[in-house]
Amino acid sequence: MNISIAIDGPASSGKSSIAKCISDRFNFKFINTGLLYRLTTYISIKENIDFDLEEGRLIEIIKNSKIDVHSNYLVYNGLILGDELRTQEIDSKVSLVSSKSNIRRLINEILRSFKSENGIVMDGRDIGTEVLKDACLKFFIIADPDVRAKRRYDQLVKSGVDVEYNKILNEIEKRDNIDYNKEEGPLKKANDAKVIDTSNLDFQESVDEVSRIIVEYMIPKMEFKQVRVAENNGFCHGVLRAVNELDKVVKSDNDKNISTLGEIIHNKQIINYFSRQNVKIVNKENLDTLKDDRDILVIRAHGIPRDVEDVLITNFIEYVDATCGRVKVIHKKVRDYYEKGYDIVIVGNKNHPEIIGANSYCDYNAKFFFEDKLDGEILSDKVCVLSQTTEKYENFENAIKLVSEKCKDVVSLNTICDATYLRQRDAAQLAKDVDFMIIVGDKLSSNSNKLYEVSKKYCENSIIIERASDLKSDILNEIITNCYKVGITSGASTPDWIMKEVILMIENRTENNIKIGKLLRGKIESIDDKNLVLNVDENLEVILPIAEISLDERNKFGDTFKVGEYIDGKIISLSNSDGKVVLSRLEVFREKSLEILKEKFNNSERLSVIVKEDVKGGVIVEFNSIKLFVPASHLDFIHIENLNEFVGRELEVKVIEMKEEKNQFKIIGSRRAVLEEEKKIRENEIWKSLVLGDVVDCEVKRINTFGAFVDVNGVDGLLHISEISWGRIDKVSDVLNIGDKIKVKIIDLDRENRKLSLSMKVLQDDPWSNVDEKYPIGAVVLGKVVRFAEFGAFVELEPSIDGLVHISQISHKRVNDISDFLQIGQEVKAKIVEINKENKRIELSIKVIE
Numbered sequence: 001m002n003i004s005i006a007i008d009g010p011a012s013s014g015k016s017s018i019a020k021c022i023s024d025r026f027n028f029k030f031i032n033t034g035l036l037y038r039l040t041t042y043i044s045i046k047e048n049i050d051f052d053l054e055e056g057r058l059i060e061i062i063k064n065s066k067i068d069v070h071s072n073y074l075v076y077n078g079l080i081l082g083d084e085l086r087t088q089e090i091d092s093k094v095s096l097v098s099s100k101s102n103i104r105r106l107i108n109e110i111l112r113s114f115k116s117e118n119g120i121v122m123d124g125r126d127i128g129t130e131v132l133k134d135a136c137l138k139f140f141i142i143a144d145p146d147v148r149a150k151r152r153y154d155q156l157v158k159s160g161v162d163v164e165y166n167k168i169l170n171e172i173e174k175r176d177n178i179d180y181n182k183e184e185g186p187l188k189k190a191n192d193a194k195v196i197d198t199s200n201l202d203f204q205e206s207v208d209e210v211s212r213i214i215v216e217y218m219i220p221k222m223e224f225k226q227v228r229v230a231e232n233n234g235f236c237h238g239v240l241r242a243v244n245e246l247d248k249v250v251k252s253d254n255d256k257n258i259s260t261l262g263e264i265i266h267n268k269q270i271i272n273y274f275s276r277q278n279v280k281i282v283n284k285e286n287l288d289t290l291k292d293d294r295d296i297l298v299i300r301a302h303g304i305p306r307d308v309e310d311v312l313i314t315n316f317i318e319y320v321d322a323t324c325g326r327v328k329v330i331h332k333k334v335r336d337y338y339e340k341g342y343d344i345v346i347v348g349n350k351n352h353p354e355i356i357g358a359n360s361y362c363d364y365n366a367k368f369f370f371e372d373k374l375d376g377e378i379l380s381d382k383v384c385v386l387s388q389t390t391e392k393y394e395n396f397e398n399a400i401k402l403v404s405e406k407c408k409d410v411v412s413l414n415t416i417c418d419a420t421y422l423r424q425r426d427a428a429q430l431a432k433d434v435d436f437m438i439i440v441g442d443k444l445s446s447n448s449n450k451l452y453e454v455s456k457k458y459c460e461n462s463i464i465i466e467r468a469s470d471l472k473s474d475i476l477n478e479i480i481t482n483c484y485k486v487g488i489t490s491g492a493s494t495p496d497w498i499m500k501e502v503i504l505m506i507e508n509r510t511e512n513n514i515k516i517g518k519l520l521r522g523k524i525e526s527i528d529d530k531n532l533v534l535n536v537d538e539n540l541e542v543i544l545p546i547a548e549i550s551l552d553e554r555n556k557f558g559d560t561f562k563v564g565e566y567i568d569g570k571i572i573s574l575s576n577s578d579g580k581v582v583l584s585r586l587e588v589f590r591e592k593s594l595e596i597l598k599e600k601f602n603n604s605e606r607l608s609v610i611v612k613e614d615v616k617g618g619v620i621v622e623f624n625s626i627k628l629f630v631p632a633s634h635l636d637f638i639h640i641e642n643l644n645e646f647v648g649r650e651l652e653v654k655v656i657e658m659k660e661e662k663n664q665f666k667i668i669g670s671r672r673a674v675l676e677e678e679k680k681i682r683e684n685e686i687w688k689s690l691v692l693g694d695v696v697d698c699e700v701k702r703i704n705t706f707g708a709f710v711d712v713n714g715v716d717g718l719l720h721i722s723e724i725s726w727g728r729i730d731k732v733s734d735v736l737n738i739g740d741k742i743k744v745k746i747i748d749l750d751r752e753n754r755k756l757s758l759s760m761k762v763l764q765d766d767p768w769s770n771v772d773e774k775y776p777i778g779a780v781v782l783g784k785v786v787r788f789a790e791f792g793a794f795v796e797l798e799p800s801i802d803g804l805v806h807i808s809q810i811s812h813k814r815v816n817d818i819s820d821f822l823q824i825g826q827e828v829k830a831k832i833v834e835i836n837k838e839n840k841r842i843e844l845s846i847k848v849i850e
């Protein structure tokens, strides 16, 4: 159940200790609000932030952090911080940080964001009025200044500090004055807060008072999962009436001196409550102290002996008779049969006040049947057998059997109270059906002890406790970890809320406290060669096997693990062979590693991994004990024939896929992603270094119809076919081969689109530059026929310079087919008739020189 509880109050009122105790009792998450201010200070120191000048930066860091606060430590971005937040430097700066209103606002926001399945309890300034305005329950703890001063004084003296009480009182009064009257955020009670005045309460009573209100609020809203409650339990009507009668007197007769003859009921909490209302307990020996007109005595449900009542009457002592009607019936029956000459046998404990009272009605001549034995001799042949109201029916039957063997006239009066009978019957039924029985009742209460006996008969795991805090952690742990079905009942003198408190303690732990995977932080109690024994919250002993410590930590064992220091671990077993909870550091390590992996995945960062094995389709690599799969296609740019050659190698990879399926992470890594990234970086550098017009060395990588792709220091460039040579090239492969190392000139550079155009021919002399000098018009040249076209034949005069003999200039004869006159490769003489240097054209004529 998600409940939020805000606890506020003046300094030294005990609010923090109460909050902590309530959190422990009901397994609520206790948020130590002060730790957040300490963390803020810690960050400002670590990051070297001046919080006056760089408040914004500090706020930004906190906003972007993952923080979880516990009672005495917090987790900051996966790092557990405890003692690190309690340094002197932080002590001296934390109040400055907490005085910044923007930081206070942010921290309040963070505090509001905390949730817990079991409930949250927070204490501190503004908690009820600002931070948890919508809290389900708010408490304002107060106590008189002198009481707070005394508590503080005692505390300091106990820890060996030499102090003056008056000085402490002055400080408390001064602090109250400042806190209640300051302009910004004065100390004030939230309108809907319940005020708990602890002036007359000890610490346990203060916690009980807060606890009672929480229990009453929560129990009706809860669905019990582990606990079953006996149908008839708790206050019987006799006890309820007695308590109500006394309460009535307390509330109506303020000026009276109220006393009870013996404890009103056998329950310490109720006794303490009335004691705080100044109700005194007297016994029959000091009744003579009640002489004042204002004295009033309340007689409890057990009743009193006849002679004691006579004393009250003869001494004119005012009294309220709260004797239970059923007890009064016993008194009457005893008297009636005694007067008829019957021996009276009472089944029960002769020292119990109810029996003493009944015995008085036969002038203290009763015999007793107790623990299967008859105490006293039966003298009459007529016997009346009665029973203590809380007796077990089985004992009553045994008594009748025994007495019937001794005399014939036996009157058996079953005076066992229904309330008792029903409670015992239901307890027995429940005990048969559960793994663990808890009887809540005072150990002095006869009926509670009887309930315990009945339960124990059917359920070996039966215990009797007086209050919730008696349910020690080892028992609680056993109940929770073994998932026991728990039966609960309570004695006729047990207030309802105490039993409910026990139920809440169990139910609020059932699902969420000790469970596999939970992170626990404990203090190292001892270390041996196999285990570390830790104590968690001073009430749970857990084991951390050395085998569950990471290799890294084992290597520096002595530095990391020292008795008295705190470490954390994840629960991997609820109960080992000794019934202890077992923790693992490896699992914490794994979780942290997983966090790192997630972060690296989100930020596309690289990580170093070790290849553990080759499997079908790829390899398994490991990062801090977490396994990743790297597909073969992601190992390199090229196909890897033998994956086994990678086993044992350290690689850099990137996480390219990470998803959770059925609580398992599927993580895919890629080395190719790293190689691609490196290539890109290299290319960037190369692109930056390339300059238009530069001549660079390169290697031919690929050839196609329009040119060749070459590698220039790692980037691709295009050498177009037209840029290879000044002359005509039919096929690139006629002039270039893959692997050829050539020199080229950068003739175009588009860094943005990564386009690099190169030229080889510009590095050669242009044969056309002085073509008119080399080949004057009118001159006759010798050339070689190199190709035909529809319109004529091309004749090579020199490499890269061809001249065209138009079809009309081949012969004086009519030329229908050029090949009838010329052959490819044939040397011919021709006359230069025209030169167009600009368009690189030479026109030749064969026929003019025929």
Ligand code: SF4
Residues within 6 Å of the ligand: 236, 237, 238, 239, 301, 302, 324, 325, 326, 327, 389, 390, 417, 418, 419, 420, 492
């Ligand atoms: S147990 Fe029965 S007899 Fe005893 S006080 Fe309660 S109601 Fe009366």
